[in-house]
Amino acid sequence: MKTKAGGAIAAIIFDRGRLLPFTLILLSVLFPFIVRDDYWTRIGVLVLLYYIVAVGYNALLNHTGQFDSAIAAYFSISAYVSALLDVHTGWSFWVTLPLAASSACVIAVLVGSVTLRFSGDYLAIVTLAFSEINRLIIRNWIGVTRGPLGLPGISDISFLSYEFGLSDYYFFCLLVAVLAALVYRRLAVSRIGLGWASVKENVIASAATGNNVSGYKLTSILFCSCLVGISGAIYPHFINFLDPSVASLDLFFGILIMVILGGGNLIGLFLSVLIFTLIPEVFRGLLVYRMLMLGCVLVALMNIRPEGFQYGQLFYIKIPSLFNRRRDNEIETGFQRAERIGFEPVASIAERPHGEVLLTVEGLSKDFGGLKALSKVGLKVHAAEIVSLIGPNGAGKTTLFNLVTGLSQVTEGSVKFMNTEISDLPPYKICRLGIARTFQNLNLMENLSVYENVMVSRLPRQSSKWNGKEITDQELCLECLNFVGLNGSEGVITKSLPYGDKRRLELARALAAEPKLILVDEPTAGMNQVEVEYFISLLKKIRESGIGVFCIEHNMTVAMGISDRIMVLDYGVKIAEGTAKEISENQRVIEAYLGRQKC
Amino acid sequence: MVLLQQLLNGLAVGSIYSLLSLGFTLVYGVLYFMNMPHGEILMVGTFIGYVLYASGVPFGFALILAMIAAAFVGVSVEKIAYRRLRNARRLAPLLSALGVVFALQNGAMAIWGTEIRSFPSPAFFSKIFDIYGFRIPSTIAFILGLNLFLMICLQVFFKRHPIGISIRAVSDDIETAKLMGINTNLAISVTFAVGSALAAASGIMLAVRYGPIHPLMGFSLMLKSFAICVLGGIGNIYGAVVGSFILGIAEVIAVGYISPAYKDAIGFAVLIVTLVFLPTGIFRGRTEVRL
Numbered sequence: 044m045k046t047k048a049g050g051a052i053a054a055i056i057f058d059r060g061r062l063l064p065f066t067l068i069l070l071s072v073l074f075p076f077i078v079r080d081d082y083w084t085r086i087g088v089l090v091l092l093y094y095i096v097a098v099g100y101n102a103l104l105n106h107t108g109q110f111d112s113a114i115a116a117y118f119s120i121s122a123y124v125s126a127l128l129d130v131h132t133g134w135s136f137w138v139t140l141p142l143a144a145s146s147a148c149v150i151a152v153l154v155g156s157v158t159l160r161f162s163g164d165y166l167a168i169v170t171l172a173f174s175e176i177n178r179l180i181i182r183n184w185i186g187v188t189r190g191p192l193g194l195p196g197i198s199d200i201s202f203l204s205y206e207f208g209l210s211d212y213y214f215f216c217l218l219v220a221v222l223a224a225l226v227y228r229r230l231a232v233s234r235i236g237l238g239w240a241s242v243k244e245n246v247i248a249s250a251a252t253g254n255n256v257s258g259y260k261l262t263s264i265l266f267c268s269c270l271v272g273i274s275g276a277i278y279p280h281f282i283n284f285l286d287p288s289v290a291s292l293d294l295f296f297g298i299l300i301m302v303i304l305g306g307g308n309l310i311g312l313f314l315s316v317l318i319f320t321l322i323p324e325v326f327r328g329l330l331v332y333r334m335l336m337l338g339c340v341l342v343a344l345m346n347i348r349p350e351g352f353q354y355g356q357l358f359y360i361k362i363p364s365l366f367n368r369r370r371d372n373e374i375e376t377g378f379q380r381a382e383r384i385g386f387e388p389v390a391s392i393a394e395r396p397h398g399e400v401l402l403t404v405e406g407l408s409k410d411f412g413g414l415k416a417l418s419k420v421g422l423k424v425h426a427a428e429i430v431s432l433i434g435p436n437g438a439g440k441t442t443l444f445n446l447v448t449g450l451s452q453v454t455e456g457s458v459k460f461m462n463t464e465i466s467d468l469p470p471y472k473i474c475r476l477g478i479a480r481t482f483q484n485l486n487l488m489e490n491l492s493v494y495e496n497v498m499v500s501r502l503p504r505q506s507s508k509w510n511g512k513e514i515t516d517q518e519l520c521l522e523c524l525n526f527v528g529l530n531g532s533e534g535v536i537t538k539s540l541p542y543g544d545k546r547r548l549e550l551a552r553a554l555a556a557e558p559k560l561i562l563v564d565e566p567t568a569g570m571n572q573v574e575v576e577y578f579i580s581l582l583k584k585i586r587e588s589g590i591g592v593f594c595i596e597h598n599m600t601v602a603m604g605i606s607d608r609i610m611v612l613d614y615g616v617k618i619a620e621g622t623a624k625e626i627s628e629n630q631r632v633i634e635a636y637l638g639r640q641k642c
Numbered sequence: 643m644v645l646l647q648q649l650l651n652g653l654a655v656g657s658i659y660s661l662l663s664l665g666f667t668l669v670y671g672v673l674y675f676m677n678m679p680h681g682e683i684l685m686v687g688t689f690i691g692y693v694l695y696a697s698g699v700p701f702g703f704a705l706i707l708a709m710i711a712a713a714f715v716g717v718s719v720e721k722i723a724y725r726r727l728r729n730a731r732r733l734a735p736l737l738s739a740l741g742v743v744f745a746l747q748n749g750a751m752a753i754w755g756t757e758i759r760s761f762p763s764p765a766f767f768s769k770i771f772d773i774y775g776f777r778i779p780s781t782i783a784f785i786l787g788l789n790l791f792l793m794i795c796l797q798v799f800f801k802r803h804p805i806g807i808s809i810r811a812v813s814d815d816i817e818t819a820k821l822m823g824i825n826t827n828l829a830i831s832v833t834f835a836v837g838s839a840l841a842a843a844s845g846i847m848l849a850v851r852y853g854p855i856h857p858l859m860g861f862s863l864m865l866k867s868f869a870i871c872v873l874g875g876i877g878n879i880y881g882a883v884v885g886s887f888i889l890g891i892a893e894v895i896a897v898g899y900i901s902p903a904y905k906d907a908i909g910f911a912v913l914i915v916t917l918v919f920l921p922t923g924i925f926r927g928r929t930e931v932r933l
Contacts, residue, residue: 168872171868172914173914176911179904183901299737299740338744338747346727
């Protein structure tokens with residue numbers, strides 16, 4: 044019995060994926076006893092403090108893809124709050140820690156909510172600007188911060204009248220660092236982690252599948268600033284001194300290098316924090332030449348390995364993933380599967396009873412500057428029918444879809460979905476009401492697996508539970524993949540899918556949102572005849588299940604073949620509506636497509 | 643009158659900034675990423691100009707030689723640090739650029755030391771023109787003149803010269819330009835050369851008119867020029883010029899009426915406020931996507 048338990052524990056520890064983390068933690072615990080040297084233990088504390096910051100920033104930069112460059116500001120705000128409270132009130136560290144960390148969080152979330160709409164370089168510059176303003180304020184607000192003179196005499200952390208010594212700082216920071224890493228790991232495999240990844244991969248797709256993108260961005264900022272704040276609150280107590288240099292961009296650049304070279308996983312992150320803290324210390328004697336060297340090394344490193352260190356490959360460390368992602372060329376493509384299974388013949392469309400009215404558009408107009416993309420368009424889409432929207436290029440078809448799904452702002456008119464006005468709602472709320480869509484230019488999360496792409500649609504529909512199996516609805520996701528014929532490809536990285544499969548994956552993702560109405564933007568573009576017919580059979584099955592299908596289609600045979608009703612747009616105006624036969628005989632439609640006959 | 647004098651000062655600062663920002667925005671327009679060592683290239687150019695002028699080379703020659711040297715540095719930076727990373731993920735050239743920043747800063751410190759130096763002002767710059775009580779220092783006149791001259795050169799270069807036209811093509815769509823037989827590497831090199839030369843000119847004018855030079859002067863100037871470019875609509879040449887003048891005048895007014903300590907902060911605050919209300923800068927419309 045005993046050996047069995049021992050074996051199980053050994054199995055857990057010596058699991059290939061866990062061996063390295065356990066070894067690292069063990070080495071970290073033993074470190075002060077091995078070196079027995081104050082200088083190196085101090086550096087160890089610094090490594091751990093940086094690691095705590097880096098774990099937070101990794102979540103923000105590598106996981107959520109938000110290039111927020113104000114972490115030096117959050118760090119210094121927390122450090123100053125912690126130091127000033129200590130100097131002026133003498134409160135215990137355990138009281139000031141939450142105050143300091145939460146002040147960093149509040150500032151970070153405020154900055155984050157102002158900069159929500161920015162991304163990429165714009166976000167970087169705005170937050171960098173904020174960071175610089177913060178530094179200048181700290182340096183020039185002499186009355187409070189004593190400016191460049193700094194705040195001396197900050198007391199050590201004490202716990203029940205026991206004052207922390209160097210090794211206590213070390214173990215305290217180690218504890219915090221391990222906890223931070225564990226919390227991040229847990230978050231990474233939860234729905235929050237998938238939500239963050241979806242924001243990084245494709246903001247539009249994430250929003251269009253009902254995810255509150257702003258919410259994910261803010262939780263990521265909150266998590267990051269919380270860790271940065273904790274580290275920042277410990278720092279002045281550890282150094283016993285604080286001056287405005289903590290607010291300089293050096294800290295940010297250091298962490299940025301560590302996080303980028305960390306390659307996105309926690310072990311890699313630790314090694315890169317270790318390397319980039321130690322190297323400058325070891326070569327301290329070289330003065331300016333060490334930074335010169337560091338610069339050259341960075342340039343060389345990026346030239347050789349633009350992806351950063353892939354520790355994951357070196358040591359077999361799995362990046363947290365919901366489904367084992369595999370790249371497999373041997374997988375049967377949807378097209379091959381369609382050929383093997385065969386598909387239903389396209390039946391002629393009989394007059395169908397129309398269900399309830401789902402979508403009502405009235406007097407809808409859209410201006411782009413001076414250009415009128417749509418003017419006073421009105422239409423209705425019912426449940427269990429396929430309505431096609433056709434029209435020459437530039438007629439405003441995709442614009443109409445963007446207005447309905449909230450990706451563009453309505454200039455005038457109303458869009459009602461089941462008697463709810465939706466023209467002012469953000470995309471994620473519209474999706475949650477029951478409108479899902481696909482895109483003309485695919486919007487997939489290319490670096491996530493096929494399964495995860497579908498799962499993103501389920502995120503807003505999860506009840507939040509704090510247990511290991513948060514993401515439920517696996518059956519539904521698999522069923523959606525099954526429906527479009529992508530079963531068997533769940534673990535494949537999306538970018539390696541063939542084009543036709545990607546189109547069907549978008550359809551599966553839209554269906555996973557359990558919509559009442561589905562908007563399909565040029566589904567058959569670029570497909571061959573076999574794939575087109577397969578796709579048509581899918582659309583028909585969707586209709587049979589009672590979902591309304593609103594479809595932009597360029598292929599006339601397809602549009603005529605499947606639609607219960609067809610609408611024609613030309614120059615932003617609806618010029619005709621009716622059955623396929625009526626449309627094909629309509630004089631205005633013929634003119635729009637073929638030009639006016641010269642008499 | 644004081645206000646007018648301030649405005650004149652602001653125009654001079656704006657001119658200096660616009661020379662700096664043009665290079666930055668040109669590179670962004672072509673490669674779609676921020677050229678972080680731009681400020682360091684300015685610093686190197688300024689130091690070379692300083693060394694040449696201090697060793698007896700006439701000011702005009704020193705200026706031109708410094709511009710050529712800076713162009714050389716800029717082209718090498720692109721060749722060494724960016725060229726292989728053009729198709730890598732976005733963060734890779736960023737980190738490589740950061741490496742160049744460290745290398746140039748500390749290389750300059752190793753060569754020229756860390757002390758703050760002041761650029762000796764040529765004798766003819768101490769003259770002040772007096773037009774009906776309106777005082778125009780000859781430095782400001784020279785800065786404005788040089789700026790105007792370089793702007794016209796640049797305009798002619800981009801509108802008439804084949805390489806200038808090919809740079810515009812590359813900035814519009816690098817892949818198509820390549821397919822049309824344009825030597826994109828040449829176009830990118832020339833972009834870096836032009837931008838770096840302008841940065842050197844800007845740095846020397848800044849040193850002559852306003853102040854001390856030291857190896858760390860470049861980075862904050864780069865940040866400022868990034869701010870200017872975003873303000874004007876990044877990648878847009880006219881945007882950079884307009885943004886420079888806005889920031890130059892705003893800074894001078896802020897120094898005059900608020901506090902010199904917050905001079906840089908004011909610039910960034912203007913940037914943040916503008917962007918919150920005009921997310922893609924002055925010279926591009928608002929984005930349509932709202933999430």
